[in-house]
Amino acid sequence: MKMFLDSAKTDEIKHALEMWDVDGVTTNPRHVCDSGKPFRTVIEEIAELVAGTEKCVSVEVNPHLTDWEQMVAEALELAAISPNFVIKVGVSEAGFRATRELAGNGIRVNATLIHTVPQAWQAARAGAAYVSPFLGWKEQYGDLAESMIPEVAVMLENYGYESEIIAAAIRNSLQISEAALAGAHCITAGFAVYQDSFRNPYTNMGEQIFQNAWDATPEK
């Protein structure tokens, strides 16, 4: 299962590349805003960090665009910046049309803001390389999200669509486990979520027990 870092902060991305060997990065307008840098600067800096690798970086078109041809024009401009870029397009009617056009021209699309199986289905039909159900957002607003990944996985499998599922807006370790067991191809989560998910109080307790035992044991 691929591991993507959901961030546009270059210090986080550098750490994630060096220490976790992440398979890529997903950005969105909020992450870019949080980086405190201009959009173009940020995406060029991230492109530089993964240059010469197969690691992909999802970069979103201007979310104000409602015309599919404008989405395509901007997507092509972004895709020309780096071969690592995957273009994020929202799942609106215009977004699906833009996705079809881009996929037909060999541009990888990450269909974003997915909250239902029909949205994932339409994105897959349009040729999206990735479909991104937003689990954390559903749960934040009181909807059950645990069935999303298994249902999207069955839908893709039933009809042979080649899109990969990115379990997105992951907020905790449990959501990573559920997505992995349900067959998500990729996870994207923020820096702190991964840090928290890779440690456990019992592990710390065990380390302490072993250190104490080690100290109480004569070496020879």
Ligand code: E4P
């Ligand atoms: C995924 O591609 C999205 O950028 C992301 O998961 C959205 O989550 P956020 O709430 O962390 O912005």
